[in-house]
Amino acid sequence: MPPPLANHPILNSLNDAQRRAVSSDAATVAILAGPGSGKTHTLTSRVVWLIDQVGYRPEDVVVATFTVKAAREMKERIGKALGDGREKKIVLGNFHSIARRYLAAYGRKIGINQKFGIADDGDSRSIIARICKRREVNLDPVAVRSWISKKKAKGDEVVTKPLGQKATKTSGEKDLDECYEEYQAHLKKSNLLDFDDLLVRCVELLREFPSCVSNIQTVLIDEYQDTNGVQYELMKLFAQQHKRITIVGDPDQSIYKWRSAEIQNLWRMLKDFPGTDEISLEQNYRSFDAILRLSLLVIQQDKKRYQKALKPVHGRGPRPVLRRLKSASAEADWIVSEIRRVIMMSGSMLTFNDVAILLRSASLSRHVETALGKSGIAYRMVGGKKFYERLEIKAILDYLRVIYQPENNDALARIINVPKRGVGDVTIKSLLEEAESSSLSVWAVLTKHCRGDRIAKTKIPKPMEQRIAAGLIRPLDNIRRKMDKAAKPGGAVFGLVEMIEQLLAALNFQKYLKDTHPNEHEGRWANVEEFITLAGDFVRDLKESSDEELLPELEGLEQAKEDEVLPRFLANVSLASDVQTGDDGENKPLVTISTIHAAKGLEWPVVFIPAVYNGSIPHMRSDDNDEERRLLYVAMTRAQSLLYLSCSLFSTNGNGERNQLSSFVEPLHRVFAPKGPCFDRPVMLEIAKVLGRTLPPENAVFKALPSMFNPEDNIFPVDPEESQEVPAAGTEARTSDDAPRAKRPRLSNMSGQKNSGEDAQWHRDYTTTMEGASSFTVSSLPGFVSAGMHQAAITAANAAAETRQKAEQEKRLANRRPPDQKSILSFVKSTTKPSIDPSPAPTSHNGLLTQASLAPPQVTANPGQQAIPPSLATHKPAKGTLLSRPARPAPAPDENPKGAAYPCFSSSPVKPDAIQPGPDEDDEPLPEPTRVAACLHSTTFTRPTLLTAGRGSGGLTRPSPVGKVGRTPIAPIDRLRKPFKPLTIKRP
Numbered sequence: 001m002p003p004p005l006a007n008h009p010i011l012n013s014l015n016d017a018q019r020r021a022v023s024s025d026a027a028t029v030a031i032l033a034g035p036g037s038g039k040t041h042t043l044t045s046r047v048v049w050l051i052d053q054v055g056y057r058p059e060d061v062v063v064a065t066f067t068v069k070a071a072r073e074m075k076e077r078i079g080k081a082l083g084d085g086r087e088k089k090i091v092l093g094n095f096h097s098i099a100r101r102y103l104a105a106y107g108r109k110i111g112i113n114q115k116f117g118i119a120d121d122g123d124s125r126s127i128i129a130r131i132c133k134r135r136e137v138n139l140d141p142v143a144v145r146s147w148i149s150k151k152k153a154k155g156d157e158v159v160t161k162p163l164g165q166k167a168t169k170t171s172g173e174k175d176l177d178e179c180y181e182e183y184q185a186h187l188k189k190s191n192l193l194d195f196d197d198l199l200v201r202c203v204e205l206l207r208e209f210p211s212c213v214s215n216i217q218t219v220l221i222d223e224y225q226d227t228n229g230v231q232y233e234l235m236k237l238f239a240q241q242h243k244r245i246t247i248v249g250d251p252d253q254s255i256y257k258w259r260s261a262e263i264q265n266l267w268r269m270l271k272d273f274p275g276t277d278e279i280s281l282e283q284n285y286r287s288f289d290a291i292l293r294l295s296l297l298v299i300q301q302d303k304k305r306y307q308k309a310l311k312p313v314h315g316r317g318p319r320p321v322l323r324r325l326k327s328a329s330a331e332a333d334w335i336v337s338e339i340r341r342v343i344m345m346s347g348s349m350l351t352f353n354d355v356a357i358l359l360r361s362a363s364l365s366r367h368v369e370t371a372l373g374k375s376g377i378a379y380r381m382v383g384g385k386k387f388y389e390r391l392e393i394k395a396i397l398d399y400l401r402v403i404y405q406p407e408n409n410d411a412l413a414r415i416i417n418v419p420k421r422g423v424g425d426v427t428i429k430s431l432l433e434e435a436e437s438s439s440l441s442v443w444a445v446l447t448k449h450c451r452g453d454r455i456a457k458t459k460i461p462k463p464m465e466q467r468i469a470a471g472l473i474r475p476l477d478n479i480r481r482k483m484d485k486a487a488k489p490g491g492a493v494f495g496l497v498e499m500i501e502q503l504l505a506a507l508n509f510q511k512y513l514k515d516t517h518p519n520e521h522e523g524r525w526a527n528v529e530e531f532i533t534l535a536g537d538f539v540r541d542l543k544e545s546s547d548e549e550l551l552p553e554l555e556g557l558e559q560a561k562e563d564e565v566l567p568r569f570l571a572n573v574s575l576a577s578d579v580q581t582g583d584d585g586e587n588k589p590l591v592t593i594s595t596i597h598a599a600k601g602l603e604w605p606v607v608f609i610p611a612v613y614n615g616s617i618p619h620m621r622s623d624d625n626d627e628e629r630r631l632l633y634v635a636m637t638r639a640q641s642l643l644y645l646s647c648s649l650f651s652t653n654g655n656g657e658r659n660q661l662s663s664f665v666e667p668l669h670r671v672f673a674p675k676g677p678c679f680d681r682p683v684m685l686e687i688a689k690v691l692g693r694t695l696p697p698e699n700a701v702f703k704a705l706p707s708m709f710n711p712e713d714n715i716f717p718v719d720p721e722e723s724q725e726v727p728a729a730g731t732e733a734r735t736s737d738d739a740p741r742a743k744r745p746r747l748s749n750m751s752g753q754k755n756s757g758e759d760a761q762w763h764r765d766y767t768t769t770m771e772g773a774s775s776f777t778v779s780s781l782p783g784f785v786s787a788g789m790h791q792a793a794i795t796a797a798n799a800a801a802e803t804r805q806k807a808e809q810e811k812r813l814a815n816r817r818p819p820d821q822k823s824i825l826s827f828v829k830s831t832t833k834p835s836i837d838p839s840p841a842p843t844s845h846n847g848l849l850t851q852a853s854l855a856p857p858q859v860t861a862n863p864g865q866q867a868i869p870p871s872l873a874t875h876k877p878a879k880g881t882l883l884s885r886p887a888r889p890a891p892a893p894d895e896n897p898k899g900a901a902y903p904c905f906s907s908s909p910v911k912p913d914a915i916q917p918g919p920d921e922d923d924e925p926l927p928e929p930t931r932v933a934a935c936l937h938s939t940t941f942t943r944p945t946l947l948t949a950g951r952g953s954g955g956l957t958r959p960s961p962v963g964k965v966g967r968t969p970i971a972p973i974d975r976l977r978k979p980f981k982p983l984t985i986k987r988p
């Protein structure tokens, strides 16, 4: 008797909608929901429910994920929930690996040779290239490959007539058809199946022999929005017996249309299975509200999309950042500096494992990799140049393929001259042609040559022949003989690792790498060693889980058994295209660099999306803007707590072209923060809460900071147009005082259009509140040096450079303050007694905005010590013209004036930008307030007040009308003359 519904432990971690989805007793269930709403979590729980509660045998359950990595993670989670190893029996994997298992077991029924190999994308392309060349047709092999793949993926092939039977065709179509036919014939002769064939042939198998899946009780599909036509067929065929299907998906995350994914499959399913129980999940558990809102603003630009509700369960959190940098390398350096900053400020609660850099295309990784490398930060690449595609690894794999399948002409053609045996392209081409015309394999042709059989047509000079015989034919024959012996009962053990080692020795592979890659042979050899380790791990895993790959025994159906290690290893390599080495990152924390496509379904606490400009995203070669927008949406919604977008001013193509901010982001640029948030205690606590982690004590965090660590994102200028120099990443020995100061900001918006004039928009560096001003002390600000001490140190150390310093100081002052504005420093000197107050740093009303603990300290001084240079202290407010409020442009559509902050005089420490949550949930984050004065900090009023235009007046006026704040109006200049008082006014 199963336990009562509410008591099943798997339901405890679910919300109501998820619980309903997990325990639904409808035959078909469709869960459509936004990112981070727990679709995968729900699907995993449903698998557990169906096995544990409903009572299906694990081997009768098929679960298809989109990637091998996702399958691995899901198996692990199910294993934990079931707890008794039953997960191993579930038919769980991506579509290709599930199809391969069925073909390996039952493929003979449809004429597939059980020893089939898998042609990966590279193999397919080179076969097609050769066919095009031989036929002298002017077709791009990559395009032909994609056309063939699309054709197969549509799922038509299994039902439609063979090609070449259409009534009329253009010559181009004819060429394509003929290439297609020849390509298929070639695969057949080499006993290869490409990725699409795995699916197509499996459809064929299950159509003709439904008994192969007669045991299947239920089928569950993750990332359903990216299934293609043939995968849809396959899903239906797996479920043909009982028609029980559960799918989870999100149309907004459909990003594989270019690989024939069909978003219509969602509607197709609802049509084909009318009783489907549709369930939507509306709570987002992954991200801060601020991240979610901005992501939704991006995707909602697509007016045609299917609308879904998505509500955050977490607080607002720091505003996502949109940063402009001068160049791609500065952008990469900034990313590195931000990674370091967030990890240091979290007291290592966050590690490199928590950071992902998501790229629209792998080719963008160069600068990021260089910057990480320079800083000694280890990283893993996902979705870029694959480990198995590296030259040295591919060569070894090709050797193994030829050992297993001597008739694999393509693999043999690639290694016949590796290491160099003097075999040129002409000879290789001739050998391939001879093999094709004589219906022999290249291996057979070569063997004939080496045996001195002169029937072979290709002319191979004697020395070359000897080199081929000694370096290729004999070593591989030796290995095969050993394999055969080992396969016999009582034969000596000849393991996979041993085989690879023997092969490498016979090829003298390390020397080959040294000779051909003198500058990088060590790294390449390290890859080879890594490959041997991988092979060892594979053999070990295989022993531990020898039954996992087996399909259940079905009555009356004989299953072929795969007991050889080598073919299983090769299949595993071919199908593991999305899994990288070092993927686990268990030992050493690694930053992840991934393409956005490969990041699907994953999440990280900190996400960077560089190169957010037109041409990169949307990509210049994409003709589907909506899919590009969805890609950006997928990337943004991977972030749990911190999201950074960035864009360099100029492209890296060397012609100095200016980048235009991505059109998906441009309309929203004011909603982003212009630089990274301050990581003070409340922010970090909020992050810890979202991630379910414990933040180390404040003392421990600050103790671990390097002495001159810069806790703010101010190494790089916020306005790259103004930057004179860009410091290298990892330049940590800067305090906020000696960091390069941006010139007085010229006014520009994110699209690079500049405003001019005094009334244009000012991007302030700081906002400050005077609340708790007495607590802004050095002791509460680790890593900071007071201005006085700093000045004294500089004076002592650089007496000789005094003149130069004065000039610099004057320049600095000029940068900070316009000529019509007087210094607040004289005011401070005459009205305050410097002191050190150890009370804690202030916090803002929402806890997240408190940045004061990280802001520059109040000037403090000891009697007798000169805290403020006389040149600064003698400054007086000007008489005459009153300062008036700065100009402010009309509020943007996304801006809520209610939440606006009011700048006011203050010399207190400053509070950087963050989202200002208003009393209303729907308040949008604020744009930067208008600013004229540069040397005065602005004070935030906790109740919203408006900045009003003061065009040309160049000053500040009193903050708000009388009555509203309940105070007698005071002329601004009078206020300046009054004793120094905290200025923050809290309105009810």
Ligand SMILES: Nc1ncnc2c1ncn2[C@@H]1O[C@H](COP(=O)(O)OP(=O)(O)OP(=O)(O)O)[C@@H](O)[C@H]1O
Pocket: 013, 014, 015, 018, 033, 034, 035, 036, 037, 038, 039, 040, 041, 042, 250, 253, 285, 286, 600, 601, 602, 603, 637
């Ligand atoms: N009921 C819940 N309570 C708490 N956390 C949850 C709940 N459901 C899901 N989560 C968490 O939310 C995060 C996102 O879940 P999951 O990856 O399943 O979402 P998803 O909808 O598949 O996302 P995406 O579509 O973006 O891949 C995970 O960290 C998961 O553990």
